[in-house]
Amino acid sequence: MAAAGKILAGFLAPHPPHLVYGENPARNEPRSTGGWEILRWAYERCREKVKAWKPDVLVVHSPHWMTIVGHHFLRVPRLQGLSVDPIFPHLFRYRYEMEVDVELADACYEEARREGLVAKKMTNPNFRVDYGTIVSLHMLNPDWDIPVLGISANNSPYFYSTAIGQEQMIRLGRATARAIAKTGRRAVLAASNTLSHLHFDREPELVEDMSKEVIYNHAQYQWDMRVLDLMRKGQIEELLAILPEFMEQTAAEVKSGGLTWMLSAMGFPRVPAQIHGYWTVIGTGNAVVEWDLTGGTAVATPGA
Numbered sequence: 261m262a263a264a265g266k267i268l269a270g271f272l273a274p275h276p277p278h279l280v281y282g283e284n285p286a287r288n289e290p291r292s293t294g295g296w297e298i299l300r301w302a303y304e305r306c307r308e309k310v311k312a313w314k315p316d317v318l319v320v321h322s323p324h325w326m327t328i329v330g331h332h333f334l335r336v337p338r339l340q341g342l343s344v345d346p347i348f349p350h351l352f353r354y355r356y357e358m359e360v361d362v363e364l365a366d367a368c369y370e371e372a373r374r375e376g377l378v379a380k381k382m383t384n385p386n387f388r389v390d391y392g393t394i395v396s397l398h399m400l401n402p403d404w405d406i407p408v409l410g411i412s413a414n415n416s417p418y419f420y421s422t423a424i425g426q427e428q429m430i431r432l433g434r435a436t437a438r439a440i441a442k443t444g445r446r447a448v449l450a451a452s453n454t455l456s457h458l459h460f461d462r463e464p465e466l467v468e469d470m471s472k473e474v475i476y477n478h479a480q481y482q483w484d485m486r487v488l489d490l491m492r493k494g495q496i497e498e499l500l501a502i503l504p505e506f507m508e509q510t511a512a513e514v515k516s517g518g519l520t521w522m523l524s525a526m527g528f529p530r531v532p533a534q535i536h537g538y539w540t541v542i543g544t545g546n547a548v549v550e551w552d553l554t555g556g557t558a559v560a561t562p563g564a
């Protein structure tokens with residue numbers, strides 16, 4: 261019998277397409293002169309750790325795969341295509357190819373239903389994967405040599421209230437953790453979320469002109485710092501307590517549930533998170549944050 265799986269780490273992994281655009285990978289068509297290095301270098305440090313851990317799967321929850329009826333899991337063994345950002349098509353036209361961990365998708369589906377959630381498997385072989393999923397996965401592993409599992413953002417619980425939406429994410433996190441344990445996976449999680457999300461609506465002539473890149477306003481910055489400080493100190497209860505107000509005050513993208521899902525799956529760890537970098541993209545607050553659950557010791561065991 262396979263050893264019980266475990267979650268090695270979780271990342272807050274924001275997905276502005278600008279980060280891919282600034283990096284100029286061969287998979288993305290538009291070319292840039294750079295930009296947003298603070299965040300890109302932050303991701304580079306994470307890439308090294310992910311490589312060293314050799315996880316079986318990267319599991320990502322994206323706010324830009326919106327589903328109305330239930331929480332959906334990618335369930336096609338191999339997906340490929342061209343992803344074009346609907347807001348920034350001049351920055352992001354990305355050719356993706358990904359191997360999906362369908363066994364884990366099945367297990368997540370079963371466990372989500374056991375939690376009383378509405379869940380579905382996404383089995384359309386021509387499905388176009390959203391840019392949030394792709395940017396976070398590219399920034400964590402641009403080689404795409406680790407299987408992935410994408411999870412949608414189910415919007416309908418928020419028609420009732422933020423609290424109901426977040427409560428569903430806690431259950432989805434528990435379901436994900438059980439599925440990982442049962443399938444024996446060594447998994448890394450990613451919450452594909454920006455923090456504060458008020459932003460400018462005019463681009464500079466040169467999109468990557470970093471002299472124009474500032475936070476939208478000081479109140480938003482202070483909120484981001486308050487949230488990041490609680491993460492750094494491992495004060496998870498306090499963090500959860502202020503998240504609803506944070507979402508309200510800054511239109512924070514974490515409202516879509518990825519962060520709450522990930523923290524729940526990790527058992528609401530009190531370990532201090534590592535902030536690898538924080539900066540703005542069109543005025544929004546973005547932080548690359550890591551919760552390392554390995555104690556800094558995890559390496560893949562041969563044959564395990």
Ligand SMILES: [Fe+2]
Binds near residue numbers: 275323324392513
């Ligand atoms: Fe977004």
